[in-house]
Amino acid sequence: MTNPLLEVDSVMSGYGDVNILWGVSFCISRGETVCLVGSNGAGKTTLLRTISGLLKPTQGRITFQGRDITHATPRDILAAGIAHVPEGRRLFGPMSVADNLLMGAYLRDDQHEIKRDLDHMYSLFPILANRRDQAAGTLSGGEQQMCAIARGMMGRPVLLMIDELSLGLAPQVVETLGEVVRRITQEGLSVLLVEQDVMTAFELASKGVVLDTGRISVMGSTDELAKNPAVREAYMGLSV
Numbered sequence: 001m002t003n004p005l006l007e008v009d010s011v012m013s014g015y016g017d018v019n020i021l022w023g024v025s026f027c028i029s030r031g032e033t034v035c036l037v038g039s040n041g042a043g044k045t046t047l048l049r050t051i052s053g054l055l056k057p058t059q060g061r062i063t064f065q066g067r068d069i070t071h072a073t074p075r076d077i078l079a080a081g082i083a084h085v086p087e088g089r090r091l092f093g094p095m096s097v098a099d100n101l102l103m104g105a106y107l108r109d110d111q112h113e114i115k116r117d118l119d120h121m122y123s124l125f126p127i128l129a130n131r132r133d134q135a136a137g138t139l140s141g142g143e144q145q146m147c148a149i150a151r152g153m154m155g156r157p158v159l160l161m162i163d164e165l166s167l168g169l170a171p172q173v174v175e176t177l178g179e180v181v182r183r184i185t186q187e188g189l190s191v192l193l194v195e196q197d198v199m200t201a202f203e204l205a206s207k208g209v210v211l212d213t214g215r216i217s218v219m220g221s222t223d224e225l226a227k228n229p230a231v232r233e234a235y236m237g238l239s240v
């Protein structure tokens with residue numbers, strides 16, 4: 001059996017004295033799309049921020065490509081291949097779309113390849129090509145999400161973590177973003193997707209992790225989870 005790409009082992013994490021994650025363990029294989037679902041305040045964003053080094057685990061261990069990154073800096077974690085598309089997109093509003101995308105490549109110095117990747121982003125998201133000189137803060141919500149994902153990919157990550165892919169976006173835009181997530185996973189990238197819309201999450205991911213007040217309550221293939229009565233009732237609004 002091959003080693004997992006990312007291994008989160010018994011992680012405790014939180015803010016100062018307030019602990020939020022209580023012994024979270026799961027893994028992601030290379031090329032796999034995993035969704036992380038759970039109610040508001042369950043700790044999904046906290047988990048992503050802990051993996052990307054913005055928060056330090058107080059206990060447990062995080063391993064990426066066999067390397068212990070538990071205490072690595074956010075910069076080292078990005079350099080190791082984990083990109084984080086944050087909740088709320090956090091673009092550099094006054095800067096152009098093109099400059100935002102280039103910011104995603106700030107740790108790289110392979111100018112020729114950066115140019116190629118930029119063109120690749122414009123082919124994945126043609127709307128961004130049309131708006132490359134527009135200030136990112138003036139993009140629509142859907143366009144901003146595309147820009148945030150493309151910026152994350154400009155770092156050439158091995159694992160892309162997206163916090164709230166579809167929040168506040170029209171179904172057609174969510175459909176487009178879903179297509180892009182499928183395409184990038186076909187290109188070999190692994191994705192950790194935080195998603196409020198559990199139906200969308202289960203369509204995109206092969207494995208699901210359900211977080212409930214800082215603990216994993218259920219985990220398994222999304223096909224299994226979609227049949228799980230507790231998951232259907234609590235997170236999909238479906239009768240059992």
Ligand SMILES: Nc1ncnc2c1ncn2[C@@H]1O[C@H](COP(=O)(O)OP(=O)(O)OP(=O)(O)O)[C@@H](O)[C@H]1O
Pocket residue numbers: 015018020038039040041042043044045046047087
């Ligand atoms: N900076 C902070 N300081 C203290 N507590 C925080 C901070 N940020 C988040 N929390 C708390 O951590 C808990 C988990 O929050 P988190 O943002 O991880 O949840 P979430 O699952 O991402 O929720 P949502 O679906 O609403 O985005 C919440 O109780 C929240 O109030």
Ligand SMILES: [Mg+2]
Pocket residue numbers: 044045046087163
């Ligand atoms: Mg959140």
